[in-house]
Amino acid sequence: MARLTEAALDTAELAGKHLVLGLSGGIACYKIAELTRLLVKAGATVQIVMTEAATQFITPVTMQALSGRPVYTSQWDARIANNMAHIDLSREADAIVIAPASTDFIAKLAHGNCDDLLSTLCVARDCPLLVVPAMNRQMWQNPATQRNVAQLRADGVQVLGPDSGAQACGEVGDGRMLEPSATFEAICAFFQPKILQGRRVLITAGPTFEPLDPVRGITNRSSGKMGFALARAAAQAGADVHLVAGPVALETPWGVYREDVQTAQQMHDAVLHATADTDIFIAVAAVADWRVDHASEHKIKKTADHAMPTFTFIENPDILATVARLPNPPYCVGFAAESGNLEVHGEEKRARKNVPLLIGNLGPLTFGLDDNEVVLFEASGITRLPRADKKLLARLLIAEIAKRAPRGGSLLS
Ligand code: C5P
Numbered sequence: 001m002a003r004l005t006e007a008a009l010d011t012a013e014l015a016g017k018h019l020v021l022g023l024s025g026g027i028a029c030y031k032i033a034e035l036t037r038l039l040v041k042a043g044a045t046v047q048i049v050m051t052e053a054a055t056q057f058i059t060p061v062t063m064q065a066l067s068g069r070p071v072y073t074s075q076w077d078a079r080i081a082n083n084m085a086h087i088d089l090s091r092e093a094d095a096i097v098i099a100p101a102s103t104d105f106i107a108k109l110a111h112g113n114c115d116d117l118l119s120t121l122c123v124a125r126d127c128p129l130l131v132v133p134a135m136n137r138q139m140w141q142n143p144a145t146q147r148n149v150a151q152l153r154a155d156g157v158q159v160l161g162p163d164s165g166a167q168a169c170g171e172v173g174d175g176r177m178l179e180p181s182a183t184f185e186a187i188c189a190f191f192q193p194k195i196l197q198g199r200r201v202l203i204t205a206g207p208t209f210e211p212l213d214p215v216r217g218i219t220n221r222s223s224g225k226m227g228f229a230l231a232r233a234a235a236q237a238g239a240d241v242h243l244v245a246g247p248v249a250l251e252t253p254w255g256v257y258r259e260d261v262q263t264a265q266q267m268h269d270a271v272l273h274a275t276a277d278t279d280i281f282i283a284v285a286a287v288a289d290w291r292v293d294h295a296s297e298h299k300i301k302k303t304a305d306h307a308m309p310t311f312t313f314i315e316n317p318d319i320l321a322t323v324a325r326l327p328n329p330p331y332c333v334g335f336a337a338e339s340g341n342l343e344v345h346g347e348e349k350r351a352r353k354n355v356p357l358l359i360g361n362l363g364p365l366t367f368g369l370d371d372n373e374v375v376l377f378e379a380s381g382i383t384r385l386p387r388a389d390k391k392l393l394a395r396l397l398i399a400e401i402a403k404r405a406p407r408g409g410s411l412l413s
Contacts, residue, residue, distance in 0.1 A: 012043025013188055013391075020089055020096040021046050022118045023063070024105035025053025027168040028134035028177035032099055033058065035180040036066040039187070047089055049073070049118050051105070075117040086120035093127045097187060099160075100134030100177050103145055109157070110148035130158040130190060132183055137173030160186040185254035189236040192395070195402040197238035202278040202330070203231050204271060204285035204319065206246035208264045212311065213296040220286050224248035226335070226372060227284035229394035231256045234282075237398050242278070244270045246285055264288050264316035271319050278330040280405045283320035286337070291316055324354040331405035334358045346377040357404060359397065376400060 019039060023029050039046050048063040048071045060071040072085055080088050090096055098105060098118070105119070109131065114120035122129060131152060139145060140162060153159055161178040178186065205227020211217040224245060231243040232253035241256045244267055252258040261267045264287045275281065290313040300309050324332040332355040338345045342360045350358035362373040373387035374397070385396055 014039060014191070015043035017044045017094045017191065018092050019044050019046050019187075020093045020121065021048050021067070022096060022098045022121070023048065023050045023054035023058070024098060024100060024102040024118065025051055025056060026100040026102045026134045026177075027057060028100035029054050029057035031134075031177055031180050031183075033062060033066055035099060035183050036063065038180060038184040040067065042184070042188070045069070047072075047093070049089060049121060051116055051118050053102070072117060075120060077117070085117055086114075086124050090121050090125045090127060093125070095128045095130055095187075095190065096122060096125055097130045097132065098122070099132035099183060101131040103135045103139045103142070106131065106133060106145065106148050106152065110151040110155075128156075128158065128190070130160055130187065132160045132177055132186075133162045133175065134177030135162075135175045136167060136169050137171055137175045140173075140175035158190060182254055185232075189254065192233075192236040192238075194238035195399060196234055196280075199239045199279045199402075199405070199407075200242070200277055201231075201234045201239040201280045201282065202242045202244070202271065202274050203227055203234070203282045204244045204246075204267055204287070205231065206248040206250075207286050208246045208267055208288045208316075209262045210264065210288045210291040210316075211262075211295040212292050213298065213300045215299050217295075218288060218290075218292070219247070220288065222246070222248075222286035224250050225370065225390050226394070227282075228253055229390040230282055230284060230397060232391065233394040233398040234280075236395075237402065239280075242274055244274070244285075264291060264319070268317045268319045268322065271323060275323055275326060275330060280333070280401060281320075281323050281330040282333045282335075282401070283323075284335050285319075287319060288316055290314065318353070320355065321353045331356065331401075333401055335361065337361045342375065343382065346375065347382075350377045357401065378404075 023032055036046055046067045047069055048067045050060060050071060050073045055073060060073060064071045077085050108119045109122055112123050114123050149159055160183060162174055163176045163178050164174045165176055166172050167176050206224030207220045207222040209217045209219045228250050231241050235241045235253055235255040243256050243258045245258055245260050247262060259270050261270050293312040293314045320334050323329055334353050334355045336346055336349050336358055346358055346360035356378060358377040360375045360377060362375060371387055371389050372393055374385050376383040
């Protein structure tokens with residue numbers, strides 16, 4: 001049995017990454033306190049550089065406390081031994097992130113102006129530049145801003161956002177800065193290799209809910225965490241991700257298109273509707289095997305003689321097996337949770353469902369937990385992966401799937 005290395009499973013998402021986080025002037029500076037906290041918590045080292053205007057909105061003292069490093073605001077800061085702050089501060093950086101990026105700062109970047117430390121540092125950089133715009137909707141829509149943003153994109157700068165919604169000035173529209181959590185997700189995604197660029201990935205996740213009557217139903221303990229983690233990892237790897245989710249209380253991962261369903265039949269219909277546009281189908285959902293034939297239209301009442309209700313069950317369609325048997329199927333990946341003898345049942349299930357790859361959960365206790373341990377079953381044999389947090393395990397699984405899924409056409413298994 002092959003075994004993959006545990007070294008790949010560093011628990012901190014941004015461990016080893018050094019970021020220069022540059023603040024230009026705008027009310028969205030308040031969001032950078034939280035963004036800094038998220039980046040530091042994820043293992044990044046964060047060097048804050050602020051424009052003079054940014055210090056009007058949030059103090060360098062706050063940013064120093066949150067980043068744990070001295071904050072730089074001036075080109076003439078004598079703390080850097082050779083007085084070359086504009087060069088030295090970025091040389092160790094894996095990326096410079098400008099957040100918030102004001103209208104004026106974007107204009108400066110587009111024209112290569114260098115009239116303060118932050119703008120000079122950006123022009124002198126030898127690492128990627130990410131900008132997170134934040135401004136009033138009219139300022140965003142202004143043709144000059146749009147020209148400048150197009151110029152930045154053409155220069156290879158990553159533009160994250162902006163978001164749409166209520167603005168500090170009371171107006172509503174495009175231009176507000178992405179929330180700190182979305183900015184954090186976009187930065188994490190930036191660092192992931194784009195091994196699924198241009199691929200279309202369809203994922204089912206969570207349980208299904210099969211009604212007995214309008215208020216009751218049958219479901220299971222699937223939390224959806226593994227499927228959502230795979231959707232996030234696939235999107236971070238550059239895929240176009242469509243997530244069909246049963247009833248779960250989870251946030252939609254950054255950049256993922258989500259479709260909510262309740263029943264197995266609805267999940268089946270949503271999946272079959274989407275398969276023509278799919279390169280890779282990953283069935284993670286814990287789909288109910290049966291549903292009640294003719295769920296009651298009204299709430300089932302207790303009776304005076306305590307008679308128990310009786311239900312007739314009918315089998316739900318097997319979504320994965322149905323997709324795998326289509327004439328021109330996407331590359332299909334199944335999951336299996338067994339209560340025992342996984343090594344026998346896993347391979348048997350893979351062959352029966354006619355899929356090239358089946359991922360078996362080791363142990364029946366994975367539902368709702370944050371970590372998991374899995375085994376890959378395929379015709380050529382078995383590969384065991386180390387126990388890991390579901391988010392990191394998802395990244396490993398996406399790498400394994402990307403290696404196997406053929407490019408430029410589907411796979412007839
Ligand atoms: O047969 P079993 O439920 O153990 O198979 C599990 C795998 O098949 C999972 O990938 C699950 O998402 C998928 N499945 C499905 N439709 C069903 C039952 C299971 O897609 N009705």
